[in-house]
Amino acid sequence: EAQVTQNPRYLITVTGKKLTVTCSQNMNHEYMSWYRQDPGLGLRQIYYSMNVEVTDKGDVPEGYKVSRKEKRNFPLILESPSPNQTSLYFCASRGVSNQPQHFGDGTRLSIL
């Protein structure tokens, strides 16, 4: 089954404790992206990757890092999480440019 898998689904943690949200896709997609969803703001892009070792900032990259060492994986790293990063996070991937993006099931992060 074609899918984008995120882990964990839920996480409660404390300020400053480094965390990683993993994202993996099994569709051999080149393009992958991270979004955060906040009430009244919709989803906003954090980072994206056009291919292995090619990443770039989206609209709200502050406080986040990403890496793309393998085509299938695109982890989101919060090196020193803060409460304003409490949000719902989505990973997405896309094949050729005229195809829609596939989304993971979301990760709810709460940073206390």
Place this chain on the structure above:
Amino acid sequence: AQTVTQSQPEMSVQEAETVTLSCTYDTSESNYYLFWYKQPPSRQMILVIRQEAYKQQNATENRFSVNFQKAAKSFSLKISDSQLGDTAMYFCAFSRYGNKLVFGAGTILRVKS
């Protein structure tokens, strides 16, 4: 920069009736994609319908159809024969080359029995 505006934070509709969700966007591009995504309480992001800007014909998917007005930069979603399972948050989104999606703030739709 592109922006997407959904002016209806919440809407409700009776089961079996028709409802229209509004979306306007701002861009200087001539070729782009527009989408409606559904987010049920399970929080999955489900693609409802997609429109390519160079196609004048409005997209339809079963009970879902759009009214795409390119000159007015308007992209509304019509849901016919509303069902309880249509209860969800609906997001309108814009994409230039299929890469970054720019989302509206969303409209919560409640279908009442």
